[in-house]
Amino acid sequence: MAEKHSKPNFSHSQVSEILKRCYNLTTLEIHSLPSYDDQNFYVVPVEGCKGVLKILNSEDSEDLDLTEVQTFAMSFLQQKGLPAQTVLPSTSGQLMSLEEIDCGYGLQKYLVRLLTYLPGTTISQVPSTPQLLYETGQMAATMDKVLQEMRHPKISILEREKFIWSLTNVSLLEPYLHLLDGDPLQEVVKSIIHQFKTSVEPQRSNFRKAIIHGDVNDLNVLVEPDGNDGHRISGIIDFGHVQRDYYIHELAINIMYMMIEHPNPIEVGGPILAGWESVLPLKEAEKDCLYVLVLSRFCQSLVLARHSVTLHPENEEYLMITAKRGVYIVTHLWTLGKGQVEKVWFESAAQLNKKMAV
Structure with missing residues (x-):
């Protein structure tokens, strides 16, 4: 037990x-x-x-x-x-x-x-302005880029091949899908996993491998007031998911979690993508898989939270934080479809990049 x-x-x-x-x-x-x-x-x-x-x-x-x-x-x-x-x-x-x-x-x-102790409040508790989202993507990419310089005699332990939270291992969710029996979400999750297997896995050889934080979510980024009615990042916490994985997975994870508290979740992707690309421009294959990877992370979060609640019912409120809005968001994005969501993300990223270049 x-x-x-x-x-x-x-x-x-x-x-x-x-x-x-x-x-x-x-x-x-x-x-x-x-x-x-x-x-x-x-x-x-x-x-x-x-x-x-x-x-x-x-x-x-x-x-x-x-x-x-x-x-x-x-x-x-x-x-x-x-x-x-x-x-x-x-x-x-x-x-x-x-x-x-x-x-x-x-x-x-x-x-x-x-x-x-790092000062600040979690980014989930302040308004997600395009500027703050841009800086979040930029910080995530900067951090992962710096991690590539790290040397340690036991660094190979970061090859966490069966780690259930790795976006490489989305198919490991399948034994848990029975937890969604009778829930319309089950069909959405099954469809996304199928899409992952057919459209992401064949392109993985074109992704860039990297050591990543693996969990740049809205509770692991701290911010404090910047003195101009906005906020700046004051801390990154919780390194329990550090792993050797892929850059694009970090970006997808970041976008997914920053959607949770946003009043219009689809608007999150563009600014974070722009901030990320100011440090690490994406390859075509990585761009092409971003939509499915973001949805796949929603699936991991929603299914594994249900599993954790069966183990720790006393912690249900915290474990289900993402689930409250996550079900709505993933269903909405899946219904909109890849083309429409990408159009919003890539066009707003391009506009922001132009603005930042001036």
């Missing part, structure tokens, strides 16, 4: 004890932060220096090497001037600690790290 309870459920007193024992910090304030399958706490110690204590789920805690490389990626980006969190060492100089604790499900091992 390990999978059933892989999400940690640490109490505030357990968090305080870890902070004291591992970091010699006395807790003044602790707040839970939302998380998909880990546990995050905003902590303020008496000694100053706010932080985020991140406790990995017991399943991911088994892969120390993967977490080590992801932690290194965060630090690498921060050294290159990007607003990524970094991990603070414990009193013994360790960047992570494997804690064996009973948080309600018997003794299990959980990887614990103390991260720097």
Whole structure:
């Protein structure tokens, strides 16, 4: 039953004890932060220096090497001037600690790290202006481009071939489709998976491989006011999906999640695409597959959220955040069709690029 309870459920007193024992910090304030399958706490110690204590789920805690490389990626980006969190060492100089604790499900091992706190609010909570969307696409592309310079002796572990959240593995959703039995969404998802197999997979050899963040979503991008009634990006968080995959997958993931809170979702693609191409212009094959890849990410998000709710019903509200509007958006985009959606995206991207060039 390990999978059933892989999400940690640490109490505030357990968090305080870890902070004291591992970091010699006395807790003044602790707040839970939302998380998909880990546990995050905003902590303020008496000694100053706010932080985020991140406790990995017991399943991911088994892969120390993967977490080590992801932690290194965060630090690498921060050294290159990007607003990524970094991990603070414990009193013994360790960047992570494997804690064996009973948080309600018997003794299990959980990887614990103390991260720097980045100021700002999630981008989901502010208006998505074309300028901010442009900067989001630009930031995602810049980050992935910088990640290609990263060197680490265990870097091959990022070849996560069976990773269910990789856009390479959309067909791995098929065993979960029964969760949509009786729901009209099931036919839409089946059609998109078929389209993915027939139109994306044959072109994959023309995509550019890269190390990508893999989850530049509306809850993982932080913003703060820019002083001109707008916002600027102040942080990129959550590197749990870092993988060796394809550039175009990052762009599709970014577009998909930024649609969720937007009043007119189809308008999101153009500005993000323009920002992305200001750093990494797309190849024809990548452009041609973008529409189906965006819809495929909706399928992953909606189907895997249903699956997670069966495992963690107590976390349903957070797990189903995307689902509330996601069903409407993916159905609408599928009904509009590739030609119409691409026309909106590519034309507005071209207009924005022209405007930015002036």
